[in-house]
Amino acid sequence: MMSMITLERRPAPSRLWSLGAPLLALALAVALSGVLFAALGHPPLRALYVYFVEPLTSWWSLEELAVKATPLLLIGAGLALAYRANVWNIGAEGQLIMGAIAGSAVPILWPDWNNPLAMAAMLALGALGGAAWAAIPAFLKNRFNTNEILTSLMLVYVAGLFLDWLVRGPWRDPMGFNFPKSVAFEGWHVLPTLSGRVHLGFVLALLAIFGLWLMLSHMRFGFAVRVQGVSPRAARFSGFSASAITMRVMLISGALAGLAGIGEVAGTIGHLQPAISPGYGFAAIIVAVLGRLSPWGVLAAAFLLALTYLGGESAQLALNMPAKVSQALQGMLLFLILGADVLVNYRITWRSGRDEKREEAE
Amino acid sequence: MNGLEAFLLTVIAAATPLLLAAIGELVVERSGVLNLGVEGMMATGAIVAFAVALGTGSPLLGALAGAVAGAVVALPFVFLTQLLAANQVASGLALALFGLGLSGLIGEGFVGQPGVRLARLDIPGLSDLPLIGPVLFGHDVLVYLSFFMTAAVAWFLFRTRAGLVLRAVGMNHHAAHALGHPVRLVRTLAILFGGLMAGLAGAYLSVSYTPQWVEDMTAGRGWIALALVVFATWRPLRVLAGAYLFGAVWILGLHAQAAGYGLPPQFLSALPYLATIVALVLISRNRILTLMNTPAMIGQPFMPDR
Numbered sequence: 001m002m003s004m005i006t007l008e009r010r011p012a013p014s015r016l017w018s019l020g021a022p023l024l025a026l027a028l029a030v031a032l033s034g035v036l037f038a039a040l041g042h043p044p045l046r047a048l049y050v051y052f053v054e055p056l057t058s059w060w061s062l063e064e065l066a067v068k069a070t071p072l073l074l075i076g077a078g079l080a081l082a083y084r085a086n087v088w089n090i091g092a093e094g095q096l097i098m099g100a101i102a103g104s105a106v107p108i109l110w111p112d113w114n115n116p117l118a119m120a121a122m123l124a125l126g127a128l129g130g131a132a133w134a135a136i137p138a139f140l141k142n143r144f145n146t147n148e149i150l151t152s153l154m155l156v157y158v159a160g161l162f163l164d165w166l167v168r169g170p171w172r173d174p175m176g177f178n179f180p181k182s183v184a185f186e187g188w189h190v191l192p193t194l195s196g197r198v199h200l201g202f203v204l205a206l207l208a209i210f211g212l213w214l215m216l217s218h219m220r221f222g223f224a225v226r227v228q229g230v231s232p233r234a235a236r237f238s239g240f241s242a243s244a245i246t247m248r249v250m251l252i253s254g255a256l257a258g259l260a261g262i263g264e265v266a267g268t269i270g271h272l273q274p275a276i277s278p279g280y281g282f283a284a285i286i287v288a289v290l291g292r293l294s295p296w297g298v299l300a301a302a303f304l305l306a307l308t309y310l311g312g313e314s315a316q317l318a319l320n321m322p323a324k325v326s327q328a329l330q331g332m333l334l335f336l337i338l339g340a341d342v343l344v345n346y347r348i349t350w351r352s353g354r355d356e357k358r359e360e361a362e
Numbered sequence: 363m364n365g366l367e368a369f370l371l372t373v374i375a376a377a378t379p380l381l382l383a384a385i386g387e388l389v390v391e392r393s394g395v396l397n398l399g400v401e402g403m404m405a406t407g408a409i410v411a412f413a414v415a416l417g418t419g420s421p422l423l424g425a426l427a428g429a430v431a432g433a434v435v436a437l438p439f440v441f442l443t444q445l446l447a448a449n450q451v452a453s454g455l456a457l458a459l460f461g462l463g464l465s466g467l468i469g470e471g472f473v474g475q476p477g478v479r480l481a482r483l484d485i486p487g488l489s490d491l492p493l494i495g496p497v498l499f500g501h502d503v504l505v506y507l508s509f510f511m512t513a514a515v516a517w518f519l520f521r522t523r524a525g526l527v528l529r530a531v532g533m534n535h536h537a538a539h540a541l542g543h544p545v546r547l548v549r550t551l552a553i554l555f556g557g558l559m560a561g562l563a564g565a566y567l568s569v570s571y572t573p574q575w576v577e578d579m580t581a582g583r584g585w586i587a588l589a590l591v592v593f594a595t596w597r598p599l600r601v602l603a604g605a606y607l608f609g610a611v612w613i614l615g616l617h618a619q620a621a622g623y624g625l626p627p628q629f630l631s632a633l634p635y636l637a638t639i640v641a642l643v644l645i646s647r648n649r650i651l652t653l654m655n656t657p658a659m660i661g662q663p664f665m666p667d668r
Contacts, residue, residue: 331460
C-alpha cells in the first residue's frame with residue numbers, strides 16, 4: 001500500500017478544533033484568495049488589503065457591512081435551525097424574493113395606506129410570503145417524500161421569474177419610463193434607518209439570532225429539532241413528529257428569508273426590481289455552515305460573508321476586479337470550512353506504507 | 363424544414379445537455395455518492411469549452427477541455443467527501459457555488475464574444491431524407507455521444523463485473539469493503555466520471571446549443587439533471603426518456619412563447635422548473651419504487667475502520 005492519510009475518530013469532538021477549524025479555514029481562504037488575485041494579475045498583498053481590510057477602516061463602510069450582514073443574519077439563523085433538523089432548505093433565495101413581493105404589495109397596491117401600521121403589515125406579509133414559499137417543499141416532502149433540496153431550489157427560479165413578470169408587467173411604475181421597476185416606496189413604506197443605510201432590519205436580524213439561541217437552548221421545540229437532526233429514530237421514540245418538525249423549521253427559515261427580502265426592498269433598495277439580491281440566500285447557506293449551525297457562530301459568519309460582498313465591491317471599484325470574485329471566494333470558503341471541520345471529529349495521521357506493513361507483521 | 367422537424371430538432375438540442383449531465387450523475391449516485399455540484403461543474407465546463415474553442419478554433423478541442431474542466435473542478439469535492447468523509451450535501455453545494463463563481467470569473471472577458479459552433483456531421487444522402495434525415499442524422503458529435511454514453515453506462519452497470527462492484531459499493535459499502543473492494547477508489551472514479559459528463563454537458567451549451575458565453579447560462583439545468591436521476595429511479599434508459607421529456611417541456615415553453623397565447627413569457631420559462639417538481643412528486647410518492655431503486659448508501663460517508 002502506498003502511504004496515505006488516515007483519519008482516526010476522536011473519542012469526543014475536539015473543543016480546541018471546534019473553535020480553531022473555522023479560523024484555520026479563514027486563514028487558508030485568505031491565503032488562497034491571494035493566489036487567486038495574483039492569478040488574475042493583481043499584486044496579491046494590495047488586493048488582499050483592498051478586499052479584506054479596507055472595508056473595515058471607515059465608519060461608512062462598517063455601516064455598509066451591517067447593511068449586507070442584515071439579510072445574511074436573518075436567513076442564516078433560519079437555515080441553521082433547518083439544517084439542525086437535517087432539513088436541507090437551499091431555496092432561501094426564492095423565499096427571499098417571495099417575501100419581498102408579498103411585502104411590497106402594500107406600497108404598490110395600497111399606496112395611500114401610509115402609516116406605521118402599514119409598515120408592520122409589510123414586514124408581516126414579507127415573513128408570510130417567505131414562509132408560504134417554503135411551505136411548498138415542506139408539504140411535498142411530508143406528503144410525497146419529495147427531496148426538499150431539489151424542490152426548494154427549483155422554486156428559486158420560479159420566484160425569480162414571477163418577480164420579473166411583476167416588475168415588467170402589472171407592478172411596473174406607470175411613470176417609470178418603461179424601466180422594469182415598481183413605484184418608489186415613500187414615508188412609512190421605507191424602513192427607518194438607524195445610522196447611515198443601516199435600517200430596522202438589522203435590529204430584527206439581531207433579534208432572530210437571539211431567538212435562535214433561545215429556541216435551541218431553552219425551548220422544547222429547539223430540543224426536538226436537535227434530536228431529530230442527530231437521530232431521527234430517537235426523535236420518533238420520544239414522540240416528536242418528523243413531519244411537524246420539517247414543516248415548522250421550513251416555515252421559520254422561510255419567514256426569516258422573506259423578512260430579509262422585504263428588508264432589502266423596503267430598507268436598502270426602495271422599490272421592487274428584477275434583481276433584488278446578489279445571492280444572499282445562497283451565501284447564507286455558507287453562513288449557517290461556517291457558523292456551525294449555532295447562533296453566535298452565525299452572527300460572526302454573517303459579518304464575514306458580508307465582508308466578502310463588500311470587499312468584492314471595493315475590489316471592483318479600486319482594482320477593476322470582476323464582480324464574480326466574491327462568489328468564487330464564498331464557494332472556496334465553504335470548501336475549506338468543510339475540510340477543516342474534519343479536525344473537530346477526527347485526528348489526522350499520516351501513515352506510510354512501512355507503518356502499515358509493520359502493523360500487519362504484528 | 364417543416365414545423366415538426368424543427369420541433370424535434372430543438373427537443374434533441376434541449377435534451378442533450380440534460381442527458382449528458384444526468385447519465386454522469388447516475389453513475390455517481392449508483393456508487394453511493396450524492397454530488398449536488400452538477401450545476402457548478404456544468405458552468406465550469408461551459409466557459410472552459412467556450413474559451414478553448416475560441417482560442418484554438420476547434421470546438422471539439424473545446425468540448426474535450428470542458429469535460430476535463432468539469433472533472434478537475436470536482437477534485438475538491440473528491441478530497442472532502444472521500445478522504446475527509448465530509449458531509450456530501452454541503453460539499454456538493456460548495457461545488458455548485460464555487461463552480462458558478464469560477465465560471466463567471468473566467469468568463470468575464472468572454473461576454474459578448476461570438477463563439478465557435480461544433481460542426482454537424484452531415485451524411486450525404488441520409489441527411490437529406492425527409493423528416494428522418496434531419497432528425498436522425500446531421501447532429502453534432504455530442505448528441506451521438508450522449509446516446510452512446512447512455513448505452514455504455516447501461517452496459518457497464520448491469521453487464522460488467524466492474525459495474526457490479528460499483529453498484530455493490532453504492533448498496534452497502536461496509537460489505538463491499540469487507541470483500542476487498544476499494545470503496546473510496548471506486549467512488550472517486552465515479553465522481554470524476556460525473557465531472558467529465560457534467561463538463562461535457564456545459565460544453566454542449568457553449569459550443570453547440572448557443573455558441574456564446576452568458577453568465578449563469580446553465581440556467582438550473584444541472585439541478586434538473588439531478589432531479590432527472592431521481593425521476594428515472596437510477597436507471598439509464600429511463601434517464602434517456604426523462605431527458606427527452608424535459609427537453610420537450612423546455613421547447614414547448616419556448617414555442618408557446620413564440621406563438622403568444624397571451625401568456626407572459628416568464629410563466630412559460632418557469633415551466634421546466636415546475637415540471638421538475640411535478641415529476642419529483644409523481645415518482646417520490648411511490649415509496650416502494652423509490653426504496654427499491656435508491657442506492658442505499660447514498661450520501662453516507664465511508665471511512666474504512668482500522
